[in-house]
Amino acid sequence: MKELVDYLSGRLTIENKSMLEKDILLHRVLFKLMNESWFKEEFAFKGGTCIIKCYLGYYRFSEDLDFTYIQQEELANISQKEVRRILSKKINEVLTLLSSVTLELGLDFKKDKANDRYVEIGGSNKFVTFKLWYHSELLNVEQFIKIQINFFELITEIIIEKNALSLYSKIPEKEMKLLFPEYIDILSDVSLKCYSLKEILFEKIRAILTRRGLKSRDFIDVFLIMEKESVHLQKNKKKIIAKIQFMLRYDKYIQNISLFNSKKVMIGAEEKLMLLPLKKGFESFLDEFSMYLKELFDEIKISN
Template sequence: MIKLIDYLASKTGIENKSLLEKDVLLHMLLCELSENPFFKNNLVFKGGTCLIKCYLGYYRFSEDLDFSWVKQDEFEGKSQKEIRRILSKKISEVTSFLEIFSKKNNLDFKANKSDKRYIEIGGSNRQLTCKIWYRSAVLNIEQFIKIQINFVEIFQYPFKRIETKSVLTNIDESKELSFLFPEYAEIILKHPKVSCYDIREIFTEKVRAVLTRRGIKARDFIDLFLISKKEKINLKTIKFKVLEKTRFMMRYQKYIQNLKDFRLEKFVLGEEEKLMLRPIGNGFGKFLKNMHAFLIELAEELKSEAV
């Protein structure tokens, strides 16, 4: 693996080899998931990695794979107990697949719901986080890739089916890669089509995350800025969608509390900067000012409803 990472670093100009290594593993997993009938028919790709691989290209690294459960009508008319039972079965299917994938690729994951090293379940089975561990060939320490699934969600835009990008998408080195690393080339050069969120859905969900998550993550604002720039998002027009998306999560006490505690702080890129692969671009400061006012407006409206 280390020779492959050195090769990819030389071709892409990416200096952070440990993140490059993690990206290769994420791409391998995404390729496997795209061919698995259970995942293909039931999960929709979203979040930062989706943004990079399906819409904006490699402007930064992302370190996990995020999905939502597609068939929300399965839970309609069901009691909370019935929903928990249904979700428990689905979680077992997901974790069993990840264990098989991990064994095949010499990674460390066990489908043991009680072992928090590998699996964390929240919200009465509504949220699943899985950690697949590996020994980094670059750092020679244990690292993990994270898979998160929201089983109960509200969707505001139709899904897209998009061909994903890899870190080599815009670099024509397929023949050389196939010759030097035949065991990896097929996966790295593959561009699987996946069902994914509309980019506007990613925007509304990221705004919700800023409002309801503890702590500010600079990358959320960078993502929001780049989406806004690409799609020419009008904050006034999309306000209702953000409110609807956020209200849906207000049924959970932790999100209500996080919203009540919400306050914007100044941030610096800090640790986030190591994830960036290209400059953010002009207009970020102005965007932050407008987004700050937008978030305060949303927070005040939602807080008044939560009283």
């Protein structure tokens, strides 16, 4: 892997080799997951990695793979016991798939729901985090790739089909086949179902208000999405509040939103993820957007 990362770092003029290493693994995992037809049909890609791969290009690195279960209608109008049973079966199917994928890629993962090193389940099987571990040859430490799946989610926009772009697609195929044939899959884009950019924007706003630790990348993502999509936030306030209130059913999100007023944006903390300089206008956007967040926060407090 180190030789591949050194080669790609020189080819793409990217200095952050440890993030390149993680991105290679992220792309390979995504590629293999979407080669499984049932997973491709049942789960929509979303989150930061979706933004850079499906919409805005690689302005920053992303560290996770996030998905939402699409076929939620089958979980409506049945008992909570039956919901837990169905979701337990789905989680087992994903565990089996991840066991196969990680075995192929040489990652450390165990199909064990009781082992929180690898699997964390919340909300009566409604939210699951999987951790795929690897030894970073660049940092000489253990690292992990996080995969998060929401089985219950308020989806306000249409799920669409896109190609998730590879950072390495412009590397000549002949060159890769000659030098690193075992990694040829990193050149390929990945066909999948995903959230619209508008839906991702709404989720980012919700994350800012409910995430326990503030991440400056969320503000940067919103800034760049707004620049591309020109979404009128006031006109979409009801949808955004509905998404937030949907998550406020769960205790940890109620605790998180109560901490919102004490949060501060510190861009420097995540500069290591950035591949392009931040465009002008971010600070003025931040002032205006913070006022909008305060409006949302106050309305949610009143309604709850």
